Amino acid sequence: MARDPRYDILFEPVRIGPKTARNRFYQVPHCNGMGYRDPAALAAMRGIKAEGGWAVVCTEEVEIHHTSEITPFIELRLWDDRDIPVMERMTGAIQAHGALAGIELCYNGLSGSNLHSREIPMGPQALPISTFMPDPVQGRRMDLEDIRNLRRWHSSAVRRAVRAGFDIVYVYAAHGLGLPQQFLSRRLNDRGDAYGGSLENRARLLRELIEDTKEAVGDDCAVAVRIAADELCGEAGLHKEEVHEVIAMMAELPDLWDLALSDWDNDSVTSRFGGEGEQEPFVAGVKALTTRPVVGVGRFTSPDTMVSMIRRGVLDMIGAARPSIADPFLPRKIEEGRLEDIRECIGCNICVAGDFTMSPIRCTQNPTMGEEWRRGWHPEILRARESEARVLVVGAGPAGLECAQALGKRGYEVALAEAGMEAGGRVTRESRLPGLAAWARVRDYRLQQLHGLANVELYFDSALGAGDILDFGFDHVAVATGCHWRRDGVARHHRTPIPVADGTAVLTPDDLMAGGRPAGKTVLVYDDDHYYMGGVLAELLADEGFAVTLATPAAEVSAWTRTTMEQHRIQARLIEKGVTIRPHTAVTALGPEGVRTACVFTGREGAIGCDAVLLVTARLPEEGLVEDLKAREEDWADAGIASVRAIGDAFAPGTIAAAVYSGRKYAETLDGPPDTGDTVPFRRELTALEDPVRGLTVDPACTPVRGSGRHPDSSGRRDRASPSRGGTGRARRAR
Ligand SMILES: Cc1cc2nc3c(=O)[nH]c(=O)nc-3n(C[C@H](O)[C@H](O)[C@H](O)COP(=O)(O)O)c2cc1C
Numbered sequence: 001m002a003r004d005p006r007y008d009i010l011f012e013p014v015r016i017g018p019k020t021a022r023n024r025f026y027q028v029p030h031c032n033g034m035g036y037r038d039p040a041a042l043a044a045m046r047g048i049k050a051e052g053g054w055a056v057v058c059t060e061e062v063e064i065h066h067t068s069e070i071t072p073f074i075e076l077r078l079w080d081d082r083d084i085p086v087m088e089r090m091t092g093a094i095q096a097h098g099a100l101a102g103i104e105l106c107y108n109g110l111s112g113s114n115l116h117s118r119e120i121p122m123g124p125q126a127l128p129i130s131t132f133m134p135d136p137v138q139g140r141r142m143d144l145e146d147i148r149n150l151r152r153w154h155s156s157a158v159r160r161a162v163r164a165g166f167d168i169v170y171v172y173a174a175h176g177l178g179l180p181q182q183f184l185s186r187r188l189n190d191r192g193d194a195y196g197g198s199l200e201n202r203a204r205l206l207r208e209l210i211e212d213t214k215e216a217v218g219d220d221c222a223v224a225v226r227i228a229a230d231e232l233c234g235e236a237g238l239h240k241e242e243v244h245e246v247i248a249m250m251a252e253l254p255d256l257w258d259l260a261l262s263d264w265d266n267d268s269v270t271s272r273f274g275g276e277g278e279q280e281p282f283v284a285g286v287k288a289l290t291t292r293p294v295v296g297v298g299r300f301t302s303p304d305t306m307v308s309m310i311r312r313g314v315l316d317m318i319g320a321a322r323p324s325i326a327d328p329f330l331p332r333k334i335e336e337g338r339l340e341d342i343r344e345c346i347g348c349n350i351c352v353a354g355d356f357t358m359s360p361i362r363c364t365q366n367p368t369m370g371e372e373w374r375r376g377w378h379p380e381i382l383r384a385r386e387s388e389a390r391v392l393v394v395g396a397g398p399a400g401l402e403c404a405q406a407l408g409k410r411g412y413e414v415a416l417a418e419a420g421m422e423a424g425g426r427v428t429r430e431s432r433l434p435g436l437a438a439w440a441r442v443r444d445y446r447l448q449q450l451h452g453l454a455n456v457e458l459y460f461d462s463a464l465g466a467g468d469i470l471d472f473g474f475d476h477v478a479v480a481t482g483c484h485w486r487r488d489g490v491a492r493h494h495r496t497p498i499p500v501a502d503g504t505a506v507l508t509p510d511d512l513m514a515g516g517r518p519a520g521k522t523v524l525v526y527d528d529d530h531y532y533m534g535g536v537l538a539e540l541l542a543d544e545g546f547a548v549t550l551a552t553p554a555a556e557v558s559a560w561t562r563t564t565m566e567q568h569r570i571q572a573r574l575i576e577k578g579v580t581i582r583p584h585t586a587v588t589a590l591g592p593e594g595v596r597t598a599c600v601f602t603g604r605e606g607a608i609g610c611d612a613v614l615l616v617t618a619r620l621p622e623e624g625l626v627e628d629l630k631a632r633e634e635d636w637a638d639a640g641i642a643s644v645r646a647i648g649d650a651f652a653p654g655t656i657a658a659a660v661y662s663g664r665k666y667a668e669t670l671d672g673p674p675d676t677g678d679t680v681p682f683r684r685e686l687t688a689l690e691d692p693v694r695g696l697t698v699d700p701a702c703t704p705v706r707g708s709g710r711h712p713d714s715s716g717r718r719d720r721a722s723p724s725r726g727g728t729g730r731a732r733r734a735r
């Protein structure tokens, strides 16, 4: 299909110093929980973005020096020359598809505790390190020699980046993570020397680093600056007016300005708390200050919004992290006039949680994210079916929809049977809760894909029993019937049911999502789930006028949402809405007049009066159908059934991302060798051990990818990191 001319402007080339970006789509730096641990996987992931049409594909923040690292977080490292091969692999994967490769060099200063190197961190002044954890580490104040050293180290890293083949090298002054921002911000810089005081002085280090970088890159590499558009703490910190002044001071110095907002949690705000294009008020006006291209972000998934950003002169290039994770092929889909195929980011920040849990990146919408190399999955290309088998998928929730559409794209004949009258299962139900409307995109994308697949039939109002399924005679049955919330209080704190007295009004999230409400006015929400549901339902009930108390054994509301960077917003919202919060509190018994409680530390007992209790605890899989079918396993052969498997929440309740992934995994591996657990079913990157005398003593081979016909290195290139190169007598990374 041809591109809609309305979007032509998005495909104009943009000059970035000595380089030319083929269009205006710019994948801004984003980390991924893979970093130095999984470099081949990381390179393959970036390569897929380039293949998907992004004109610029950047790394995450890359540590440039061992005196500034952010262990336990796993980023790329460019500490010395031995890190160059890893970088080359990435530039190769990106450039093989015609994109420019950008690298964000980072010195974390007062935001890196150096838990690995044990070096003392340093910054503009001596302050405790402020990171995502309160590590008991304090940084020291840099003197002028430290600043000179830092500049030299930065230039060395720049030269290594150029040797690795990068087209764009960043000076990073954003998210509170880049040292130049720490010098810029008056809340972190109390210096009385040439690097403190006036804005010009505070901006001196940034200017010097840009100048150094320009000199070190030579003529064939561009220099970009990523700068915090505002620290969102008013006059106490770096604010928009100052940032615009800084940009005006150095307007033409770098080849590109890339703006991000405040700390990471503000920049990557979830859809529950911020919409598309949120950052416009901070970025508007920057283009008037410079002739250099300006990049900005804002979870852009609508091509019309993107066009508007360009036409109204807000941005030159559309920066995207999460939209490029959810759909690495977003630019190509716009270019090919396939807007309906765009897999729009839902703003859940599960991708961010990968980083916070030090696990490879994952995405709710894109189950192939992070699996490009290790499982050989591609977001758009599925290998053709290997048999004529017919597959029945029972349940059209996130797992069933993903499974059916992926199997359909592989060419299998699929029937998707949904008991109800609407598709989407939990995402449809949850998308009606406050702030979660974007969850419906998980359903909408997949339904859209199913429309285009003549080999997949979707049946509503089709509750199936084991007998029905045996009558149908499908070869494979995937059961995606979801789960339900427990009504007995069992979860993390209580492993056995909580006693409930007769006459107690007990509700679960399922009751509320089905429209049920407590009879009285006061409700206790007991959250031992710790993800979003407890907080969302407390908000819903408060909005509807109930007097709500939220009790949780955790220290804070929706504790796991720290990993999605929204916990503080959730707690603030509940406080604002008048919800009483009782942390460190276990509910030990339920009665008609209220609950008994125990302090999780002392066991000291208490009571909270309420008319009803909402238990947000564990969930149970809907496994009746699988059990019924397994009970009749001797009938399968006659019915032509080769396999019956539960997927998604019906197998084990988890996140929506886990359900979608489970559906995809079923479809990808249906005709592969059975996973008996005797071999690792995905490739791993292992550390090669070197012997100082005899050279390499252990050279771990990659585990082959199962159930996939594709070459797992999506770049199509061979690994350039030779196992025989490298250091002397030290452990180092190899594939
Ligand atoms: C998983 C993830 C990791 C990120 N890591 C970085 C990083 O290493 N460096 C950086 O400058 N920004 C990082 N960001 C911020 C993004 O570059 C971007 O500014 C922000 O997510 C807003 O853009 P978006 O709405 O398109 O996601 C990260 C964002 C995400 C979602």
Ligand code: SF4
Binding pocket: 321, 322, 323, 325, 326, 344, 345, 346, 347, 348, 349, 350, 351, 352, 362, 363, 364, 365, 366
């Ligand atoms: S995990 Fe969620 S926020 Fe992150 S890219 Fe995917 S859909 Fe968007």
